Amino acid sequence: MRVTLQPSGATFEAQPGERILDAARRLGYECPQSCRNGNCHICAALLVEGRVKQNGDVRDHGELFTCLAEPLEDCVLHWDGVLAPGELPLRHLACQVTLCQPVGGDVWRVRLRAPAGKPLRYHAGQYLLIEREGGHSAFSLASAPHEGRDLELHILAREGGAVKMVEQLRNSSTVRVQMPLGDAHLADLPDGPLVLIAAGTGMAQMHSLIEHCRAQGFAHPVHLYWGVRQPEDFYELPHWQEWQKVPNLHLHKVVSEPDNWQGRTGMLHEALCEDFADLRGLRVYASGSPAMVYGTLDALVEAGMDAHQMRADVFAYAPR
Template identity: 75%
Template sequence: MRVTLQPSGAVLELVPGERILEGARRLGYECPQACRNGVCHVCAALLVEGRVQQAGEVRDHGEFYTCIAEPLEDCIVLWDGVLAPGELPLHKLSCQLSECVEVGGDVWRVRLRAPAGRAVRYHAGQYLMIERENGEKSAFSLASAPHAGRELELHVLVREDSARSLIEQLQRNQMARIELPFGDTHLAELPDGPLVLIAAGTGMAQMHSLIEHCRASGFKHPVHLYWGVRRPEDFYEIEHWDQWKQLPNLFLHKVVSDLCGWEGRCGLLHEAVCEDISDLKAVHVYASGSPAMIYGTLDALVDAGMDAHQMRADVFAYAPRP
């Protein structure tokens, strides 16, 4: 039987005689339910189309309880609060400012501490939203990884008035109201193969999270980091850089696009990737940067033999290309 969930659109393939809640949990969905805690009705849903059998009664509309209902045919069900495998619920937190320092390249490292006793759940590579005093929200990649617990790290480029005013707000209030997690460019599950991480500027924050997660998880496949800026002075301090250089499976590359003549590599990020990796068919690519940079990199790597589905970037969701 097929049970289609609204508003998510997820489809559950249930076996005959299987109850809806039982089937959803078997398939890895996180569902609202508290039967074992003596709280009933938490798993209630609304039957939109189809028929279910509940406690010997057949229903073709209205509210029912997914813990005891079996579908008699394909159904459409309105069931709020169901999370797909790997999906996490959104949380709003008021966090204490624990650090706000310049780290070079006009970048500030911001560290926030979530309240004690509040679970901070996110996947490596996701981002959060900070609420400004005027009510607007700004998105920043999490540079921290989930194993850091209550400690959340951000890398903020301060070259515009809006970013400068945010830093001043954080320093003045010594706290921040945030909401997290957002973004599907994450490592909820580690891939079985090499990783290529491509970051422009403070896109390094997202890659920092991915690398720290791989390090904490004992990831054994090769990880290639390509970090690009316009000028050498745009690189900023990464606290764990010297430790990363000691990892046998982590390969670090800094690339400058606008100024050749420095001691490192020059050119575009995708050029460096193609120079180093002749066969792109087996790699998993994560990229962070402007829409123009991301789509230019995607096109170049596809031309070099990569399948487009091997590359993930948040740009694909917030700035889709026709």
């Protein structure tokens, strides 16, 4: 029987005679629960559609306890606090600003420290929102989960809201953030090579992925393609020199509008296709503007890549 959860929209299959909580946990969901016999009420949910059996009674509406209820047909439940496999709870935090310094190319390196207490949980490659007057601004996390409370951002501040955000960070001792967000992450390391494609400060997300792979002892090759328009747009990365000594990490800087640049030139997808005659078997992550990400996707699909091999946050916040 199929169980659909509201408000998340997640679905899973329960086996005949299996209790809803047991089915969800078997499939990797994190669920609010404690006693598992209906006394604590922590696992309570609201039956919106369908029928269940609980303590010998058949119910077709109202409150139920997922640790006791067995679906008799496809059901819809309103069940708060359930996290799908790999999903982490969204937290609102007041973080201390510990560093805000220019690193070249109009980019600022920002370090935040989350409050002590409950451990900070996020996946490599996710992003956060910083509260500002009138709304929020999204920034990829350049730090990796093993760094604990310390968070790093790379902010391009050339005009408009980004300049104001840097001013806010330079003049404030704390900021309020929401995290973690984004599904283009590495909750689990793949059993094969990784290709990371970054335009400009899209490098922040790739920095998180690379540092996570290093910390986890990832044995497969990692190929980084970092592209900018002009050479001066490259900015200083804290671990770049260390990365150059990692045997399975291959670094490529690509400039699309070269001016006295002796390295690789052109578009990022062109550099990738020059290096890989066969794109099958690669897991690709891309970070940049929607136009850049979709242009890269289309070019790589035309070159033989399956579209499902690429992950990018753009696919969620700017679908086409």
